[in-house]
């Protein structure tokens with residue numbers, strides 16, 4: 001598939017690659033090989049995990065270097081080492097050809113390296129300018145806030161980073177806070193800027209603005225290390241890309257030598273893509289029937305307006321729509337988490353309207369909630385405890401009032417194996433699992449209860465390709481076994497790949513339902529924006545009688 005000698009591609013085959021050889025020559029006279037940052041054979045262990053396994057990584061001046069890998073590949077760990085947050089167990093770091101010891105973020109900044117983490121480190125009650133200077137070594141009285149505010153404003157605008165130096169952090173959107181973090185690092189003199197999955201919290205518009213900023217910084221000679229698991233971002237913004245997998249550096253490529261397909265296969269270690277396994281099960285009996293259901297949202301206004309929808313056994317019905325158009329409330333009324341004001345919900349003919357969540361679980365409804373670590377699982381409990389959370393009342397896990405510890409363990413162990421959940425141990429809290437692995441575990445738990453209906457809300461949101469693919473396979477497999485699946489997703493490609501029918505929601509209504517063979521992205525887009533199409537089954541004609 002790949003050879004180490006193909007142009008511009010160096011594949012780490014263990015010991016000697018071209019890049020590693022150049023690096024080992026020390027401070028190189030060749031300008032092209034003069035790296036701003038060189039990490040050599042970096043190793044980092046956590047209990048039970050080899051997070052970085054002899055990784056070598058080089059960054060040039062004035063490049064955007066993407067660090068690509070699936071969740072858990074070791075990207076954040078490697079950059080936490082470069083930003084002085086973690087100490088490596090082995091290896092060395094050179095900055096502009098000189099060996100450095102980065103004992104703390106302060107040391108890293110002094111060496112010109114600054115990192116913007118996934119979770120920001122801003123003081124909410126301080127202004128932008130105060131945050132920018134927070135913890136800097138100059139004595140307080142030397143700091144003239146007005147002058148700083150001017151500096152911050154100038155710095156911001158020179159890179160197209162819109163910020164108001166006097167705004168308080170709590171007043172800012174997440175995108176704005178990210179800009180403050182970037183300005184903070186620039187102000188402190190970072191000319192190597194590390195961004196950890198920066199677009200995860202941005203709208204597509206904000207992401208485009210960020211890319212413009214990155215290009216400006218690059219033109220000014222700064223280097224940017226851009227952590228991501230998204231291939232299209234690499235193709236759009238990177239000059240070079242290094243792919244990490246399972247703690248190892250797999251390859252470094254020039255962007256011009258990369259294709260999304262090649263990157264994806266390097267990332268997951270096998271060919272990916274192509275169609276999701278087909279085999280459409282014959283659609284069976286109606287499992288879920290929602291008729292004219294209305295419900296109130298959190299603010300007391302109608303969030304579901306006379307919604308009618310059916311899901312049959314062996315069918316995936318997708319719900320498309322822009323977030324906030326009633327999708328979440330729809331999942332909640334079905335699973336008993338929100339009251340129905342009007343209308344009925346039937347499960348195989350039995351009325352489950354306004355039953356308790358527990359009763360509904362017992363009727364055979366599985367749920368993958370939107371906030372998997374909030375409603376779905378308990379972050380501080382172990383894998384075993386999370387897996388039995390819902391089944392502790394039933395055999396074999398429960399024996400009378402007691403929980404059978406050994407059976408619980410075996411059950412958890414089975415699920416972890418069957419669903420290939422990567423975990424360091426069954427007793428470790430699940431907050432330590434990656435997003436993909438905790439989602440697999442949640443899905444495993446729900447499926448192990450043999451549900452007749454599965455309500456999956458954004459089941460792959462925030463997951464990388466490999467994990468999303470695994471989840472898709474499980475959903476298809478369940479559908480083919482005859483489970484009725486309601487799949488709520490904002491990802492139209494996901495719906496196109498999985499759904500047998502797709503219903504589009506807007507303003508609490510179902511605007512229309514399309515069968516797979518009627519799939520029409522234009523039409524779906526129009527319905528998502530609120531224009532009803534008369535010729536599709538469930539119209540918006542029933543009005544809002546509840547008020």
Ligand SMILES: Nc1ncnc2c1ncn2[C@@H]1O[C@H](COP(=O)(O)OP(=O)(O)O)[C@@H](O)[C@H]1O
Pocket residue numbers: 046047049050051069070071072073074075076077078432433434
């Ligand atoms: N502080 C930590 N303690 C224990 N394990 C960790 C810690 N940070 C990361 N890990 C583990 O190291 C591996 C790599 O994680 P990480 O660097 O966060 O990956 P990525 O950023 O590529 O998603 C994962 O298995 C993760 O669970």
Ligand SMILES: [Mg+2]
Pocket residue numbers: 072075076077196
């Ligand atoms: Mg990470």
